Amino acid sequence: KPIPYPKWYPKTIIANGYKPCCPQLDINGQPHGQEDCLHLNVFVPLANIPSSSIGRRFPVMVYIQGESFENGDAALYGPEYFLDWDVIIVTFNYRLGVLGFLSTGDEHGTGNWGLYDQLLVLRWIRDHIESFGGDPNQVTLFGQGAGASSAILHLISPLSTGLFNRVIAQSGSPLCSWSMEHNAGSVAIELARKIGCPIRRGNGELIECLRRVKLAVLLKEQQQGKIFGEYPHQFVPVVEEVGVAHERLVPNEPRRLISHGHYRRIPLMMGYNKDETAFLYPLILNKQMIGDQIGNLRKYLEEKLLPRFIRATIRFGGGKNAEFEMIGNNARRITIKDYEQSIQQNILFKYFNFLNSKNYPEMAVRFVNMSTDALYGSCIDETLRLYSAAATSSNQNLNVMNHFLSLPFTNITYKYVFGYRGRNSMLNLILPGNHHRQLYNDGGLMWWPNNNNQEFDPTTNAVCHGDELFYLFNLKFSTRKPQDNRDTLIQRRLLHLWTDFAKHGY
Template sequence: MAEDEEQEVVVVRVAQGALKGRRVPFRAGKGRAFFSFRGVPYARPPIGPLRFQVAQPPDPWDGVREALEDGPPCPQVEKIFKVPYRGDEDCLYLNVYTPKAPNQGEELKIPVMVWIHGGAFENGSAEMDMYGPEYLVGAGVVIVCINYRLGVLGFLSLEDGSHSENLGLKDQVAALRWVKDNIAYFGGDPNNVTIFGESAGGASVNYHMLSPMSRGLFHKAIMQSGCALNPWATATKPRELAFALAKDLGCYATSSEDVLNFLRNISARQLIDTYDKIKKQQSGMRRWRFGPVPETNARPNDQIFLPTSPKALLENGNFHSVPCIIGITSQEGIISLQVNGILKNPALLRNIDDRLDPLIPQDVGVDNNQCIIREKIKEFYFGNSSNGESAMVQYVNYASDVHFTRGIDRTVNLLAANATPVFYYHFSFSGKMNIFKNWAQATKLTGAAHLDDVGYLFTSKFFNVPEVNSGSSEWITRERMVKLWTNFAKTGNPTPAPENNLNIYWPCLSSTKKVFLDINTKLSIGRDLYKERVEFWNNL
């Protein structure tokens, strides 16, 4: 890697050709800087005949390719943060951020962390304004942020082997292969790669643990507020949805091949907008959605990412047993208050039955026992409090457990039963850098919402994460989070030795000792997280 005379531009040569990146000063100054390479192609553009196909290796280029700006996000509509349609099908790009510019041939072997963004497998991107790397790179790791195909373009499934499925997850595999082949050119160690993500990104990390395609591409895993057993992390009636999508766009074909050919020739904008329209006509856990699926009907020559259900793979111990960090925020369900309009209109909770039914998971026998299940849930969570502030708190607990706690607790138990090193955490800190809670103006509620922990790992103009004063509780929490996460990436242990700003030992969870780290103003060790709530669902 060579720097020009202005010390602003850096050039690195990867397998496909030369890349021009940029030296980026740390905002804290003191002469420190990191090096960014943005918009790096890790696959051929999945356009034209490559739509609905597995990502192909990237083409080489001549000369020096500029890697100074983000690649476009994949096509999407983002409703929660009110972002209209954006993106481009030519979106399979990644960003690399490294703390040191190595000379050509120099092996620095810096630990690598690959970030997989969240967004329900329907939105999100690797953009630097969304996930700025400064805190993590400053702690001595290489950061890679990746795009992957979303929604219908990334997760179309006709469930009959007519085409390759789980394309968005296979995109992630292609990105991890690119990292394995090229990250040494940026000073990274291809034999010390940690994959980490939040929400759908956390679930993606879990899926890579289960996938034969991902074997050998990573060595540690961090799952934040997401796992493969969460109810939103798998597709619901994707075949029916694909045919409904085609019909809404004017195709009344009855064969998978005809529907596939039709959808291949519709503009990305029309596909995304029509999918969004169909989603609006449905609600809750019964909403049809595209997402990961078991590839039980794959064609003989297909690359299979997910051979059977996540539950079966976990129960049979058929996964990559790598050290893991996994956890949740204390008030994940605040996001459901916002999405369902309850934050602005708490009176919606007066008829609590209307709010319970859409969230009841499909695997608890609701078709036959809807009323019985609903009454048990209502009694356990709400008792006699069916309105007011108490009802809002209990609704948050209910939504948290349905969407996150239940699946993550099951995952933790199954991982630990296979002797996988598991570090379990609970993020409960509330401060100015809590992304979702501050955006939703839900600061009167205690604890941390879904997405809130991400503000203590990344800078983010998109999420309006503010700068904070050195020594503030937010600053201390950020320092702790970054230290824990990067310690783990470097060593496989978040607390390998006493640290001044940690001053705690975070033990592994075991099948007989369910310990967790609570991340709040102080760090503390607890046991049996949400025991009564977890047992309620286990016994339902």
């Protein structure tokens, strides 16, 4: 686990630049970053402090970056837009991927190192933010994607009590299937096997062997388990099984903790974007992926697309050979394969019924609707329902967090859906250029005419995962375009909503 930096007084540290990000693979699949990466950045709106308000304390907004627990760099998130609204912004790096979330499920590798990095940042803010003009009693924790899931985990963790007062969770929750690993021990063993570390001499020796492996090898090997695009994300948070419950950051299943009322009663705002999984368009419309099934859409769905998606994104407990008890009138024990097939049939009926057998663009739009519901909408809605219900529990096995229930907090709950497509989108990183014709024709993607015999591009109006970040942060992306008047209006509204929530909780 991370340890606080030793006191440096009376030495002066020049802190006017960003430090390297934590080790990860760049967009070209090459390792970059440094292991000495646990640094935070504090941005203060000093120019907005009038002479009569010396001693005024600003609300603090702490941002946890996302990117699937595998990538991320605090230097990409410029704070300038927020500073105009009289709040302090804190960004930081935390350990990612195998270095941040490898777990053997026992004392040799308890996992969640990246979450403990986040916890240390929150404790630092509690102890030191007053020195920067911040109010330690008015801290809002917000994050996107994996950062949103992390924020909710801190909300329900006994270790994070009293470190923040509000939460904004953008497009993520620990109830989402991609955000927690239930077979972490098996994942660690498979990684060790591929690298050549012993897997039959105990987890202690396994961990020691992995520590001797070159970092570049570890980073590249963690990508080898992908089945469908970037899924599954294997090195993610886990339920900690070792140690005293109240000393563990994630002491039990998040759904169980929330459903029993085991969370801090503070204002929560959660939501997601209209077409979260639009980043999958280049995958599901890929000529190579479709292959010889170009004329048989139903076969493509049933034999290739849906099986890969379900296998990559649905998380199961108990390993490959586990059986599950189906609840209902005809309860029976079924295998994972049976369960996957049941899910597939339900998906086909709900989302792809009465679909023209050759209408691939419509299929792609429906697939994005389905996967957005499956990976974001359903789990975020469930989190909000459980949280707003303010359930209490007398379950003695979960009394680790019962002390939360007596705290004088209010669980005001808000939901949003972001549906504005402006000039900037994360899709521009995947489909660069003002027009997609060349990439579609030469890059292996497919165009189809619509009813007016005009080319139909399903990505044109999609609001992708992370698109709202262009309006909250001065993102340091080379593809960023200047905003038009509508973009500026949406940006002001979003910043007003976010900062008002940070200041007032509504």
